[in-house]
Amino acid sequence: xxxxxxxxxxxxxxxxxxxxxxxxxxxxxxxxxxxxxxxxxxxxxxxxxxxxxxxxxxxxxxxxxxxxxxxxxxxxxxxxxxxxxxxxxxxxxxxxxxxxxxxxxxxxxxxxxxxxxxx
Amino acid sequence: xxxxxxxxxxxxxxxxxxxxxxxxxxxxxxxxxxxxxxxxxxxxxxxxxxxxxxxxxxxxxxxxxxxxxxxxxxxxxxxxxxxxxxxxxxxxxxxxxxxxxxxxxxxxxxxxxxxxxxx
DNA sequence: CCAATATGTCGATAAGTCTCGATATATGGA
DNA sequence: TCCATATATCGAGACTTATCGACATATTGG
Numbered sequence: 001x002x003x004x005x006x007x008x009x010x011x012x013x014x015x016x017x018x019x020x021x022x023x024x025x026x027x028x029x030x031x032x033x034x035x036x037x038x039x040x041x042x043x044x045x046x047x048x049x050x051x052x053x054x055x056x057x058x059x060x061x062x063x064x065x066x067x068x069x070x071x072x073x074x075x076x077x078x079x080x081x082x083x084x085x086x087x088x089x090x091x092x093x094x095x096x097x098x099x100x101x102x103x104x105x106x107x108x109x110x111x112x113x114x115x116x117x118x119x
Numbered sequence: 120x121x122x123x124x125x126x127x128x129x130x131x132x133x134x135x136x137x138x139x140x141x142x143x144x145x146x147x148x149x150x151x152x153x154x155x156x157x158x159x160x161x162x163x164x165x166x167x168x169x170x171x172x173x174x175x176x177x178x179x180x181x182x183x184x185x186x187x188x189x190x191x192x193x194x195x196x197x198x199x200x201x202x203x204x205x206x207x208x209x210x211x212x213x214x215x216x217x218x219x220x221x222x223x224x225x226x227x228x229x230x231x232x233x234x235x236x237x238x
Numbered sequence: 239c240c241a242a243t244a245t246g247t248c249g250a251t252a253a254g255t256c257t258c259g260a261t262a263t264a265t266g267g268a
Numbered sequence: 269t270c271c272a273t274a275t276a277t278c279g280a281g282a283c284t285t286a287t288c289g290a291c292a293t294a295t296t297g298g
Contacts, residue, residue, distance in 0.1 A: 086138055087141060132256095151275080181265085184272095186274075186275060
């Protein structure tokens, strides 16, 4: 559900963990490494990660003693699609500028000229 | 800030109000009408709307006795851009399918064939 | 099997959010 | 000015979330 996903991202540590995992890509990262990177006690992070997982934004698999967390691109894409469909509902003209801004560069750090955007 | 926006959308009544305002478009809707549509007491809705406003997702203007709320497309687009840039960071291949899914139809309810997606 | 490592679960406290009645403010009309 | 309408703000109770210590579970190597 979208609400759960929004709620999962509406918290500093979780948003940071999510971004870290996005950058980590397909390989993912072990929980401990994320905890160290974000200076969060392992048990606190553990509950944050399970919230992200329940929201369908990350997945986990065990690898030896570690548990590797990885972005769930499918779920993330679902959330984006929900936002985009909601946002564009019936009015392509409005959403177009956004897509135009992202598309040309091929989804990368994009056209940084007109961005005061991310922070 | 993105966290505030995610938090604003992470609540049932607020997400519904937001979607309603998206559909209402440029004209917007008076607070009272939203309250009636969602069966929410006006004071409860009022605080929800101010949370959406603080998150930069809606704006308000007075019109006679009513206060008209309207989607802040700029802010909404900013949120989307944040998600897309985070999601695609360095890997266009991954985000492309999403955009492909939305673009062809021109941002509408899209290509419903391959979606078991939103829920 | 035991110890070490890596995570997860439980439980309590602190902090924050949701909801709604009561009250306050702003506008328009008589 | 007085009343009705439309919203906003305040404040309290109920509920939810965040954090972290203590303990539990799973894996590897000796």
